[in-house]
Amino acid sequence: MTNFSERFAHLGRTVGRSVAVLALALPLLAGGASAQTTDTATVKTTDLAVTETIDLSNSPIPAQGKFYVGQRVKYILTASNNGPSAANNAVLKETTEAGLEDVQWSCVGQNGAQCPAAIGTGLPNFAIPVFPAGSDIIVTYTAKVTAEDPQLRSTSNITPPAGVIDSNPVNNTDQVYICAGDPPRLNVTKASNGPWAAFQSGATYTLTVKNLSGFADTSGLITLTDQLPRGIGAALASRFSPAAGWICSYSGEAEQNSTATAYAPDPNEAQLLTCTTNNVIPKGGTVTLTIPVTVTGSASGSLTNRASIGGGSDPQPLPDPVTCILGEQCAENTTLVTARPDPIQVCAVGQPVNLLSSVLRRYDDNDNATIENIATFIPAAETYTAAGANNRFVIDGGYYFNNGYGPGSNASTLQVVVNGTSYATLRTEAGYSGQASGTAENGATFVGGATTLTINRYTFSRLWLTLPADVKSITAFKLVFKSSSAAGEVGDDFGYDVKLFGCVKPTPAATVAKTVQNISSTPIGPVGTTGTGKPGEVLEYCITTTNTGNVGLGNLGFGDNVPANTTFKVGAYGAGKDIRVTYPTGDTFLTSAADADKGVLAAGRVTVNPNNFVLVPSAKYTVCFRATIG
Structure with missing residues (x-):
C-alpha cells in the first residue's frame, strides 16, 4: 500500500504535463510467495x-x-x-x-x-x-x-x-x-448662381458633399478638389473656410503668401482649389460649401467646372477632377457667361478722340500713401463734346491689382475723378481675396450699364466707365490711389492704363441755291438766278441744298411757290413724273398729286418731304419742277 500511495502522490503532482498510469497491487498468497498478476489499463488525457x-x-x-x-x-x-x-x-x-x-x-x-x-x-x-x-x-x-x-x-x-x-x-x-x-460613400454635386456676365459681382459655385452610406460615418481627412475653368478666378482669402471646419486653398496661394517670392500670383484664373476637413459627416449627412469666384473679362460662352471628393474612409481613391468619370465622387457644372461687350464709342462727327495728351498709365505700389496721377489734355479738349451711348463721355481703360505679399496685405482703393467728382472706386480686400470690387458713383455706369462689378487679381481687366449726361465737357481728370496700410505694413497695389474719349462738337449747317433755265427757247437759255421767255415757253426751277456742317442733316423739307404768271407743268418729266429729286444716289421722280409719294402741289406751292433721308456733310440734293409762261 505504501508503494501505491507514493505513486498516486507522484502522479498527482505531475498531472497536466505527463501520462497518468494506474497500477493495482494484489494481496500476498499463503507461504509468503507473491503470486502477482498485473492488469494495466493505459489512458491518455x-x-x-x-x-x-x-x-x-x-x-x-x-x-x-x-x-x-x-x-x-x-x-x-x-x-x-x-x-x-x-x-x-x-x-x-x-x-x-x-x-x-x-x-x-x-x-x-x-x-x-x-x-x-x-x-x-x-x-x-x-x-x-x-x-x-x-x-x-x-x-x-x-x-x-x-x-x-x-x-x-x-x-x-x-x-x-x-x-x-x-x-x-x-x-x-x-x-x-x-x-x-457599407463604408462611407462620399458624393459631390455642383451648381452655380449663374448665368453670369463678365465682371459681375457675387458669382459663386456651390458644392454639396453627402455621405450616402446608411451604415458608417466618415472618419479621417476628407479632400475636395475643384478645377476652375478658364476665365474664372478664385476669390478666396487665405485659409478661406466655406463651411465650419473646412479650409480651402488654391494653386499659387502658398507662393503669393510667401514674403520670399513676393509677386507670384500664378495662375490668376483656372486655379485648382483644394478644400479639406477632418469633420465627421454622419451617415446620410450633408455639407454645403459656397465658393466665391470672379468672372474675368475673358470669360464667355458655356464654362464647365469639375469637382471631385475622396477620403473620410471612403474606399475609393480621390479622383482627378479633370479626368474623372461623372458619378458619386465626380461632378460638373456648366454655366453660361455673357461676354463683355465692346465699349460704345459713337460720334456724331468723325471718330472718338482720346482727350488725353498721353495715356494715363501707372503702377502704384506704395504701401502707405495717397498718390494722385493727374492727366494732361490735348489742345482745346474742353471744347469736345461727349462720346459713346447717349452722347456721354467714356473712360476706357485697363485695370489690375496685386495683393502685395506677406500675410498682412491691406486693402487699397483707386478712384476715378473727373472735374473734381469721383465717378468710380475700385477696392481690394485684405488677406489675398483674389478680387477687387468696383462701384460706379454719381450717375456713372460700368460695362453694360452695371453700377457694381468685380475684377480678378493681377488680370488686366478692360473696363469702361460712362459718365452721366450732365458732364458736358472735361476740364480735369485724375486717378487717386489710397492705401489703408500704416507705416511698415504691406498694402495691395493697383496698375492701370486709361484713356478718355470725346467727340468734336457737332455744327449743323446748310446752304440753299435756286436756279432757273428756259429749256424750250432756241437756243436753250442759260442757267441763272433769273429766267426769261415768251408765253408758252417752259422754265425749269431747281433748288439745291448742300450740307456745309459737320453732322448729318435729317428731316429735310423743301417748299417753293410756283412763280407768278406761270403754270406748274404736270408730266414735265414723263407720265406720272411731275417733280424730279436728285439725291446723292441718283434721280427719283414724284407726282404732284396728294398721293403716297413725298411730293405735292397745293395752293400754288410745290413741297417735297424726304423725312427718312439724312444728308451727310458735304453732300447735296436737288429738287426740280417746270412751269409754263402764261
Missing part, C-alpha cells in the same frame, strides 16, 4: 484549448469592431496543448457565417508543434501532425468582407485525436464577430 482574436488595427471604428464591405479582416487563432499528453493529429476547425471570402492563412508552430503547411487558402481546417504537450500553433488568416451583417461570426474549435481524452473541453471552442456594413 490532455487539455486542448483554442482562442481567437481579431486584429482591429485597420478597423475604421475599433471600439465598435466595425469593418466595411470590401475591407480585409485579420483573425488570429492560437491552438494550445496544455498537456500532459501529446495530441498529434488533433483537428483545428474554423467556420464563419456567409460574408467572408477569399481566405488566406499562414501557420507557425511553437515549442515543438508542427503545422501541416506554412500557408494555405480557404478556412484553416486541418489536423495538427505533431502537437506535443506544452506546445502551440498560431494561425493567422485574412478574409475579405463581402456582405453586411451586424454580427458576422467566426467560430474556432479544436478536438483531440483518437485515444486522447480532453480533460477540459470547455476551452475547446472560441467565437468572435465583427460588425460589417
Whole structure:
C-alpha cells in the first residue's frame, strides 16, 4: 500500500504535463510467495484549448469592431496543448457565417508543434501532425468582407485525436464577430448662381458633399478638389473656410503668401482649389460649401467646372477632377457667361478722340500713401463734346491689382475723378481675396450699364466707365490711389492704363441755291438766278441744298411757290413724273398729286418731304419742277 500511495502522490503532482498510469497491487498468497498478476489499463488525457482574436488595427471604428464591405479582416487563432499528453493529429476547425471570402492563412508552430503547411487558402481546417504537450500553433488568416451583417461570426474549435481524452473541453471552442456594413460613400454635386456676365459681382459655385452610406460615418481627412475653368478666378482669402471646419486653398496661394517670392500670383484664373476637413459627416449627412469666384473679362460662352471628393474612409481613391468619370465622387457644372461687350464709342462727327495728351498709365505700389496721377489734355479738349451711348463721355481703360505679399496685405482703393467728382472706386480686400470690387458713383455706369462689378487679381481687366449726361465737357481728370496700410505694413497695389474719349462738337449747317433755265427757247437759255421767255415757253426751277456742317442733316423739307404768271407743268418729266429729286444716289421722280409719294402741289406751292433721308456733310440734293409762261 505504501508503494501505491507514493505513486498516486507522484502522479498527482505531475498531472497536466505527463501520462497518468494506474497500477493495482494484489494481496500476498499463503507461504509468503507473491503470486502477482498485473492488469494495466493505459489512458491518455490532455487539455486542448483554442482562442481567437481579431486584429482591429485597420478597423475604421475599433471600439465598435466595425469593418466595411470590401475591407480585409485579420483573425488570429492560437491552438494550445496544455498537456500532459501529446495530441498529434488533433483537428483545428474554423467556420464563419456567409460574408467572408477569399481566405488566406499562414501557420507557425511553437515549442515543438508542427503545422501541416506554412500557408494555405480557404478556412484553416486541418489536423495538427505533431502537437506535443506544452506546445502551440498560431494561425493567422485574412478574409475579405463581402456582405453586411451586424454580427458576422467566426467560430474556432479544436478536438483531440483518437485515444486522447480532453480533460477540459470547455476551452475547446472560441467565437468572435465583427460588425460589417457599407463604408462611407462620399458624393459631390455642383451648381452655380449663374448665368453670369463678365465682371459681375457675387458669382459663386456651390458644392454639396453627402455621405450616402446608411451604415458608417466618415472618419479621417476628407479632400475636395475643384478645377476652375478658364476665365474664372478664385476669390478666396487665405485659409478661406466655406463651411465650419473646412479650409480651402488654391494653386499659387502658398507662393503669393510667401514674403520670399513676393509677386507670384500664378495662375490668376483656372486655379485648382483644394478644400479639406477632418469633420465627421454622419451617415446620410450633408455639407454645403459656397465658393466665391470672379468672372474675368475673358470669360464667355458655356464654362464647365469639375469637382471631385475622396477620403473620410471612403474606399475609393480621390479622383482627378479633370479626368474623372461623372458619378458619386465626380461632378460638373456648366454655366453660361455673357461676354463683355465692346465699349460704345459713337460720334456724331468723325471718330472718338482720346482727350488725353498721353495715356494715363501707372503702377502704384506704395504701401502707405495717397498718390494722385493727374492727366494732361490735348489742345482745346474742353471744347469736345461727349462720346459713346447717349452722347456721354467714356473712360476706357485697363485695370489690375496685386495683393502685395506677406500675410498682412491691406486693402487699397483707386478712384476715378473727373472735374473734381469721383465717378468710380475700385477696392481690394485684405488677406489675398483674389478680387477687387468696383462701384460706379454719381450717375456713372460700368460695362453694360452695371453700377457694381468685380475684377480678378493681377488680370488686366478692360473696363469702361460712362459718365452721366450732365458732364458736358472735361476740364480735369485724375486717378487717386489710397492705401489703408500704416507705416511698415504691406498694402495691395493697383496698375492701370486709361484713356478718355470725346467727340468734336457737332455744327449743323446748310446752304440753299435756286436756279432757273428756259429749256424750250432756241437756243436753250442759260442757267441763272433769273429766267426769261415768251408765253408758252417752259422754265425749269431747281433748288439745291448742300450740307456745309459737320453732322448729318435729317428731316429735310423743301417748299417753293410756283412763280407768278406761270403754270406748274404736270408730266414735265414723263407720265406720272411731275417733280424730279436728285439725291446723292441718283434721280427719283414724284407726282404732284396728294398721293403716297413725298411730293405735292397745293395752293400754288410745290413741297417735297424726304423725312427718312439724312444728308451727310458735304453732300447735296436737288429738287426740280417746270412751269409754263402764261
